[in-house]
Amino acid sequence: MGILPSGGSCVPGAARANGTGRIVSETEGLDQPRGGDAADDLYRQVFSGLPVAVYVWDVVRGDQGEITVLHLADANPPALALLGRDLDEVRGESLDDLLGSGAWTGVLPIAERVMRSGEPFIHAACMERLGKELRCTVFPLGEHLAAVAEDITALAARSRDLEVATSQLESIASAGVVGLTLSMSDGSVLEANDFFLDLVGRTRDELHAGMLNLRALTPPEWLPADEAALDQLAARGACDPFRKEYLRSDGTRVTALVVKTRPGGPEYPIVTLLVDLAKLASVEEQLRSSEERFAKVFDVGPVGMTITRVADGRFADVNEAFLRMFEREREEVIGHTSTELDMWAPEERARLIQLQREAGGPRSIEFAARAKSGRGVPILLSSAPITVEGEDHLVTVMLDISDRKLLESVLLEHARLLSEVQRVAKIGGWEFNPATGKGTWTDEGARVLGLDSADPASAETARGYYRGEDGDRLERAIREVVDHGTEFTIEAQATLRDGTVKWIETRGAPVVEDGATVLVRGSIQDVTERHEARDAAASSEALFAAAFDRSPVAATLGMMPGMQFVAVNAAFEDLTGYTAGEVVGQDSAALSLWVDPEARARVLSRLRDEGSVDGVEFEFRDKSGRIGTALYFAETIRTPEADYVLSKVLDITERKxxxxxxxxxxxxxxxxxxxxxxxxxxxxxxxxxxxxxxxxxxxxxxxxxxxxxxxxxxxxxxxxxxxxxxxxxxxxxxxxxxxxxxxxxxxxxxTSRLELVRSRVDMAESLAAVLRDLDGAQEGRDIRWDIGPLPPVMGDRGMLRLVWRNLAENAIKYTRAREVAHISVSAERAEGEVVFRVSDDGAGFDMRYAGKLFGVFQRLHPTAEYEGTGIGLATVRRIVERHGGRTWAEGEPGAGATFWFSIPEGREAP
Structure with a gap:
């Protein structure tokens, strides 16, 4: 932390602490008065003025020279502030007295190591008595031990939040509903979930071997689409969803809807999400599903994301990470600006927009923002312009970089290790030096074995988790890779410290320099689920046999092409009167089970062409000659040896x-x-x-x-x-x-007695005419109308105009208290009808009384506040119901109301 220079001294003369806890110079006598040395006074001023917590400890040794206890000799003001006590109170107390017995486990071995080697040591510990997590840099100070303590409580909490967010993203990737890959710009795939591997017919072994490349999986005619997506990625950090094809391992092709994004800069991997279009019912459904899945990634992403309108800077949408970052609730943010929320000064936002326009694409900018509590939040901000319904918006990604400087050295080391491990497999990684026996685990590698990533890695440590022959195999494999450079893959059972038994796959490869193995790097993967899946498959076969035999529905297993019976269950014997011995080897035609042979031939043809039959009704004849009616269900099961058909026959004679x-x-x-x-x-x-x-x-x-x-x-x-x-x-x-x-x-x-005369009604023109008639009612008012496209319908022109008049008058009247009123009108087609919507930001109403809205003479507001007779909405409902439509409403007191009515689509109305 900059407390000691390279020689180990803080001030000229090599300062140290004496036995009384007073800091003195190495050249000063132990009993020399403190005020007699200018250098000592200068050191005391520097020591007291340091902004970080510094402790100096007396080292007490036992008979064998080992360190037995540490007594506090001195501490500066920040250090005393952490303890919440004065120096006179704590001087001379032991570490256990100050922090509690066992608060800092392993401190004496650390002290022994530092005093012996003279090298600083960094250690993180949770101090329960203080309620804090500290990171301490321990170093020798003459015959004493010094420690610089940093409060990392908030950093540790944010790290845990990041782990939770990462876990959520991993759960989405493993959910099996969308393909996900991490790849570099050249197309090399670093990681992929099982859905993607199944989609392109590839294996995880191929992935681990570095054999998968998105460009190689793309037919040549689809490469321009990929190039366009990469251009968009470079321009704004994400691309529009696009359609393309991938080549499967068997030579067939699969069509997918693809979205690419790169959460960081150009050096970060590309995240690709894709959906198999062949499994979706329609293009519209495919796009909707893709958007929903992409929205999930948006919602659970570990970085803050927002969408704001360029015109007024108001937030249209934000994700949960943003709300946590700025200590806000969604209701506080949506519809407001960052200036209103005091997130930063208006000129800062103007600078961001100007920089965005000048850059012409995404650009990372550092900003000093403020959370709701006033806490400063330094962020790395990147924005890209988009257009939503013809209006300019900004998509913004915000990364809290408070801890970035602290974590840079650790992240760089982990990035180096992970990049090397990717050559073998991006699972959990480890490496060790054969010469020293020392090694390192990645976090995931340590987690697989139930260790901490700081625990030492070595061949002996790994060997200790395997019993008997499994341990011997691992030991031989490591010896081979060190002596002969032979890569290895071993799958074996390991018993962890807590007694948990796992199946673990370990891979290793040498790093060779000048013909000698200088390092061994490898991956470690928990494959317990894979083994459990194999066991489950065997169990599933047994369960299928039991379910087949005991099913209350008649079932058979036949072999194509002639459908000769291989097996029948007891329910089939009861239904037909034939025993299994009488039918196995025969087919249903030979037994005359189908009353209509041509119907049987048609079913067989469908099975050959389509692979399944679902609920075909047919008449059957049992052994006694009785005729019954049944439903026939069948599914083709293809195996390397032959094709089989699993059939179910449901007797519906009584139901008919x-x-x-x-x-x-x-x-x-x-x-x-x-x-x-x-x-x-x-x-x-x-x-x-x-x-x-x-x-x-x-x-x-x-x-x-x-x-x-x-x-x-x-x-x-x-x-x-x-x-x-x-x-x-x-x-x-x-x-x-x-x-x-x-x-x-x-x-x-x-209204109820008038004859309804249907014709094609232009709803946009009908509303425009009503608003012209109501110009007088709007005089002196500032009403902002937002009217979207309104499709024509088949209906009575005069009656539908009366509907618009009542709803428009209602919105104008109940927004009277607004200095600036907003009224919007829109429509959409849905399930054979056109649904119209009128929304305002006026007085609103309590949803508890929504049932009274459309009743005759029913009013939810006093006549003294809002004039009227209470029949306007009743008239709306009568007219709409006469057209075969529906009416409903939603509202909130003081926040406005929304009214909907629907008109069935007529054939004459395009």
Whole structure:
């Protein structure tokens, strides 16, 4: 950490600590006063002013000269701050007294090694009493031992988060739903999941041997597509999904939808995701699945990712890593800008956009950002422009580089080791020096054996995990690779420290210089699952035999081409009356099991052409001559020796009889439903006529009431006291409201009685006409309309215009409180209908009362706040239902509402 120069001294004169814990100069007497030496004073100032924690320990040795205990001699202010105590309190205490017994395991051997060799030693330890994880650099200081301590608690926590994210990505790669590869720009494949290997008909051994190359797997005519993808990758860090073909090992081709991305710079591997198009039902479904899988990778990625609008800088989408990085919830971020969230100054964002435009593609830029808590977050930021629905956006990747400097040396060493191990297999790696016996594990290599990556690696260590002949084979193999340069692969059982038994595949290869093996490098892989799969296959065969024999459904196994019976189960014997001994070696034609021989011939032809038959109904004849009906299911099983057919015969004789009864019952029910429907229609028409009649007859007496109230107001109002005038106003207002309600009742009644005249309706023009009529209602308002394409439909032109008017008036009215209101209108086709959507950011409503929205005279807001009679949405529902459509809504108080209605697509409406 820069505390000691190369000679081991901090200041001129080689400073050290005396037995009292006071730092003195090597040239100074142990009993010399502290203030008598300027160099000592200077050292004390430097020591106290250091920004890192430094401890100096007295070394106590036993009778044999071994170190038995360490006592604290001195500590600077940052060191005391970590302990939370004063120097006078802790001076002279042992390490166990300060941190607890066993807090730092192995410290005495480390101290012995440092004092003997004179070389610094770096060690990480979890100090439970302090609640911190520390990284200590220990070095000799004269006869004393010094330690520089760094608090790496936050670093360790972030490392664990990275491991979790990596594990999630690995689970996606192993899920078997999408192919995934890591490759370099020249196409060489570094890693691939089983889905990809199965897709191209390759083996993991070929992968480990470095025999797979994406360019070699690509037919020549598809190479330009790959080149275009690499150009996009270089330009913006990812490519658009594209279609291409791969060559399988058997010479056939497979078509895939491919997406490539490179999370880091040009030196990082390319991540390729691909989906087998042959397994998808349609191109639309293929694209949807690819997008969903890519979205999963976006969501669980270990780096922060965002999509923002260029026009206003508002976030359109962010991933979980971004939210963790900036200590935010999704609701806080979406729709807001980085400036509003105080992530960085506005000029910083403007600088980013300017740099992006100048670069013309992705460019990595370091920024000083802020989390919600105010914590500084230094990030490496890279952005690329995209267009979403005609609007410019930025896709941004953010990498927290707080720990990058600390981890650079470790990452470089691991990268060197991993790059060498890739030549053998990118699983777990190890290497050791035959001359010294010392070695190194990669993290994965150590994990396979249940070790820590810092544990020493050697042939003897590995040998200790194998028993008997397995251990002897490994020992001979290592001797051969050292003496003769012979590569080896050994698969054997190993017993770990905790007693766990695993099947492990170990590979080794020499590094030869001047004809001699100077290093041995290799890979180690846990292949327990592979062995378990082999055992499972044998077990599966036994289970199949048991399931076949005991199945309640008649089953047979026949051999092509003639379908001679190889085996039949007990259910088949019960169904046909034949025993297994009577049918094995025969075929169903010889036994006359099929009543219609031509039907049997057609089934055999389908089996040869398609490989399976699913639910073919046929009539069968049993041994007694009885005729029954059954469903026939069959699947071809191809083996190197012959093709077999596994058949299942489901007896449906009784079901067919029941179907006849059900058919007669269904006819009776249809007649009954038709009669009830006619009754209901007649009752509805009578109710509507009654409503119209009542509403119409109420208007005459209401006019009389209103007229007399007006006379009272004109003639006698001035002579009435305040209370009487209040009563008069209440009666007058109620009469007017009653008039509005009667008008509304008549309106909705007319809507139900009007004849529906269908024609092709231009919904975009219909809405435009309504908005022109409502110009007066929008006067003085700032309303931002966002209207998307609206397909034409078959319907009643006037009624559908009334639907638009009611929904538009509703949105204008309930956004009145907004200084700037936003209303959007859009449509989409779905399952034989066109669904229209009207959304606003107005008053909204409580979803608990959504069931009342479309009822007659139902209101969710007081009349004093928003005028109306409560029939607008009821009218919408009546009209839409008369067109055979649906209506529904969603809302949130204060956040706006969205209304949907659907109109079935007619043949005349393109």
């Amino acid at each position: 009889a029941a179907e006849l009864v059900l058919a007669r019952t269904a006819e009776e029910l249809e007649t009954l439903v038709a009669a009830r429907t006619a009754d209901l229609k007649r009752a509805t028409e009578e109710m509507e006529a009654f409503t119209y009649s009542v509403s119409h007859d109420l208007r005459a007496p209401l006019r009389h009431i209103t007229g007399y109230i007006e006379l009272l107001e004109r003639r006698y109002r001035d002579g009435l006291d305040d209370q009487a005038r209040h009563y008069l106003d209440s009666v007058s207002g109620s009469a007017r409201q009653m008039g509005y309600l009667i008008d509304a009742l008549l309106h909705i009644s007319r």
